[in-house]
Amino acid sequence: xxxxxxxxxxxxxxxxxxxxxxxxxxxxxxxxxxxxxxxxxxxxxxxxxxxxxxxxxxxxxxxxxxxxxxxxxxxxxxxxxxxxxxxxxxxxxxxxxxxxxxxxxxxxxxxxxxxxxxxxxxxxxxxxxxxxxxxxxxxxxxxxxxxxxxxxxxxxxxxxxxxxxxxxxxxxxxxxxxxxxxxxxxxxxxxxxxxxxxxxxxxxxxxxxxxxxxxxxxxxxxxxxxxxxxxxxxxxxxxxxxxxxxxxxxxxxxxxxxxxxxxxxxxxxxxxxxxxxxxxxxxxxxxxxxxxxxxxxxxxxxxxxxxxxxxxxxxxxxxxxxxxxxxxxxxxxxxxxxxxxxxxxxxx
Amino acid sequence: xxxxxxxxxxxxxxxxxxxxxxxxxxxxxxxxxxxxxxxxxxxxxxxxxxxxxxxxxxxxxxxxxxxxxxxxxxxxxxxxxxxxxxxxxxxxxxxxxxxxxxxxxxxxxxxxxxxxxxxxxxxxxxxxxxxxxxxxxxxxxxxxxxxxxxxxxxxxxxxxxxxxxxxxxxxxxxxxxxxxxxxxxxxxxxxxxxxxxxxxxxxxxxxxxxxxxxxxxxxxxxxxxxxxxxxxxxxxxxxxxxxxxxxxxxxxxxxxxxxxxxxxxxxxxxxxxxxxxxxxxxxxxxxxxxxxxxxxxx
Numbered sequence: 001x002x003x004x005x006x007x008x009x010x011x012x013x014x015x016x017x018x019x020x021x022x023x024x025x026x027x028x029x030x031x032x033x034x035x036x037x038x039x040x041x042x043x044x045x046x047x048x049x050x051x052x053x054x055x056x057x058x059x060x061x062x063x064x065x066x067x068x069x070x071x072x073x074x075x076x077x078x079x080x081x082x083x084x085x086x087x088x089x090x091x092x093x094x095x096x097x098x099x100x101x102x103x104x105x106x107x108x109x110x111x112x113x114x115x116x117x118x119x120x121x122x123x124x125x126x127x128x129x130x131x132x133x134x135x136x137x138x139x140x141x142x143x144x145x146x147x148x149x150x151x152x153x154x155x156x157x158x159x160x161x162x163x164x165x166x167x168x169x170x171x172x173x174x175x176x177x178x179x180x181x182x183x184x185x186x187x188x189x190x191x192x193x194x195x196x197x198x199x200x201x202x203x204x205x206x207x208x209x210x211x212x213x214x215x216x217x218x219x220x221x222x223x224x225x226x227x228x229x230x231x232x233x234x235x236x237x238x239x240x241x242x243x244x245x246x247x248x249x250x251x252x253x254x255x256x257x258x259x260x261x262x263x264x265x266x267x268x269x270x271x272x273x274x275x276x277x278x279x280x281x282x283x284x285x286x287x288x289x290x291x292x293x294x295x296x297x298x299x300x301x302x303x304x305x306x307x308x309x310x311x312x313x314x315x316x317x318x319x320x321x322x323x324x325x326x327x328x329x330x331x332x333x334x335x336x337x338x339x340x341x342x343x344x345x346x347x348x
Numbered sequence: 349x350x351x352x353x354x355x356x357x358x359x360x361x362x363x364x365x366x367x368x369x370x371x372x373x374x375x376x377x378x379x380x381x382x383x384x385x386x387x388x389x390x391x392x393x394x395x396x397x398x399x400x401x402x403x404x405x406x407x408x409x410x411x412x413x414x415x416x417x418x419x420x421x422x423x424x425x426x427x428x429x430x431x432x433x434x435x436x437x438x439x440x441x442x443x444x445x446x447x448x449x450x451x452x453x454x455x456x457x458x459x460x461x462x463x464x465x466x467x468x469x470x471x472x473x474x475x476x477x478x479x480x481x482x483x484x485x486x487x488x489x490x491x492x493x494x495x496x497x498x499x500x501x502x503x504x505x506x507x508x509x510x511x512x513x514x515x516x517x518x519x520x521x522x523x524x525x526x527x528x529x530x531x532x533x534x535x536x537x538x539x540x541x542x543x544x545x546x547x548x549x550x551x552x553x554x555x556x557x558x559x560x561x562x563x564x565x566x567x568x569x570x571x572x573x574x575x576x577x578x579x580x581x582x583x584x585x586x587x588x589x590x591x592x593x594x595x596x597x598x599x600x601x602x603x604x605x606x607x608x609x610x611x612x613x614x615x616x617x618x619x620x621x622x623x624x625x626x627x628x629x630x631x632x633x634x635x636x637x638x639x640x641x642x643x644x645x646x
Binding site: 064070072116117120122123124126127128130131132134135137138139141142256259260263267296298299301302303305306309310313 | 381385386387435438439442443444445446448449450452453454455456457459460461464579582583586590616617619620623624626627630631634
């Protein structure tokens with residue numbers, strides 16, 4: 001038995017799977033722990049937001065971290081996902097069908113922006129995605145036919161899936177946890193598939209990937225569409241968590257937030273965005289709680305973002321792996337010194 | 349006939365004025381892209397900072413319009429140099445994404461710093477009076493044009509010509525152009541690329557602040573005044589062919605005119621329309637008016 005456990009833990013991939021599964025099972029007890037704490041509902045609520053943002057920034061990570069295309073219009077896809085599910089549901093379409101339809105809308109929308117954008121250079125892609133974000137936000141504020149209820153926003157009824165109503169934070173938490181795990185598994189499978197490897201190759205070098213016979217344009221578009229759908233999915237979950245959506249909740253600041261979550265955790269790593277969304281949400285919540293600091297929250301947020309860019313460019317997970325790399329290097333050097341002192345004299 | 353001419357003038361002059369301010373920001377963006385192949389998303393916040401500084405000098409210190417505008421411009425020049433040396437040069441070496449996000453972070457920090465320093469009010473800056481009147485009256489079509497508009501257009505053109513002469517006729521300007529062409533070669537000739545980049549940021553911020561001060565009498569001054577200006581500067585620069593200074597001026601003018609005209613026709617979609625125009629240009633005509641090959645990949 002002990003042997004079996006050790007063998008299972010030996011490979012990194014298995015270790016990740018076991019660790020992740022263990023963490024997910026432990027996470028199932030979070031509502032119980034929260035209910036024991038005073039004001040536990042608040043903690044659970046914050047955790048729910050963390051999970052939604054984790055899905056969104058993981059989606060962004062596919063595009064920016066793994067495919068090398070910057071996206072500063074994340075809020076656009078987020079809002080399209082949220083609004084289309086809510087509008088379809090209000091129109092009387094069954095929930096599951098409306099979710100699927102909404103994801104198709106987001107995918108189409110992502111495709112529309114991806115096809116031309118796949119040929120833009122880095123900075124200009126940033127500008128173009130920002131422009132997309134602005135356009136979508138403008139269309140939400142002054143929507144054609146008033147379908148988004150303009151600046152008044154829309155109140156969202158509680159999510160009704162297969163006759164079960166997700167009314168309180170606890171039931172939503174389990175749904176979000178399941179979705180987060182599924183999204184992680186999907187991302188992991190996607191990245192280890194042929195398509196995912198091709199995306200990573202185009203990130204590392206467009207020319208080298210092209211010379212290996214990878215259609216750079218095609219894989220850039222695929223990565224963009226997948227990432228947009230995941231961000232849109234997070235948007236749908238956000239709508240049912242927040243229970244109220246308005247153009248204000250999807251302003252350009254959200255795009256920056258997803259980006260900063262991804263960068264803080266470490267772009268191009270599987271768990272980086274999750275880590276980032278935990279850290280940023282917690283920091284914001286803690287700052288909000290300190291009296292007198294609340295009004296400086298945006299300033300503090302900007303400073304944190306700036307500090308990440310200046311001192312932690314690889315994000316937290318990059319920093320950790322750097323530490324690990326240094327340790328391994330030290331070990332190898334020590335071994336080399338030992339080898340030199342014992343048996344290294346033969347050459348000399 | 350007279351009514352049409354009147355309408356055209358009434359749209360043209362504010363449009364040109366707005367376009368000049370966008371053009372000033374566009375020139376900055378073009379210079380920066382030529383100089384260090386980065387874009388600046390913090391320009392809007394610097395515009396707001398400059399405008400608020402100018403207002404403060406004018407009203408709290410009691411300086412005249414000209415000295416306060418000059419002082420704000422100079423302060424922002426130094427501020428831009430500080431940004432480049434203190435922040436951007438630290439980030440620049442790593443990868444382009446860091447500069448993009450660092451400038452967004454700077455935008456957040458400076459905008460909120462503005463709110464903190466100057467409050468969240470929209471200040472009314474006094475209009476410019478010449479010959480005892482706010483307006484220039486044109487008898488022929490019986491139309492009144494704000495002197496503030498005309499002064500803004502004039503000063504912007506003077507500033508653009510000054511930048512042109514600085515780049516082409518002075519030694520440091522030549523050094524800047526050399527550093528923009530090939531930093532390594534320039535450095536080996538004894539040009540300090542650090543200095544040229546810092547001055548590029550300085551010029552960009554100074555132009556932005558000048559634009560902010562000039563629009564003050566027209567739209568009122570608040571910390572958020574520049575947000576549109578910075579983004580539109582980039583838009584104008586794209587329209588004119590990114591990296592080309594003269595194209596950026598032209599692009600800025602076009603954006604200003606189109607925006608005022610479209611705002612007159614149907615204002616709710618003004619933002620969407622300008623951004624859509626930008627997308628059309630960046631995607632279909634990426635080389636812009638002056639056929640500059642900066643944007644496309646591969």
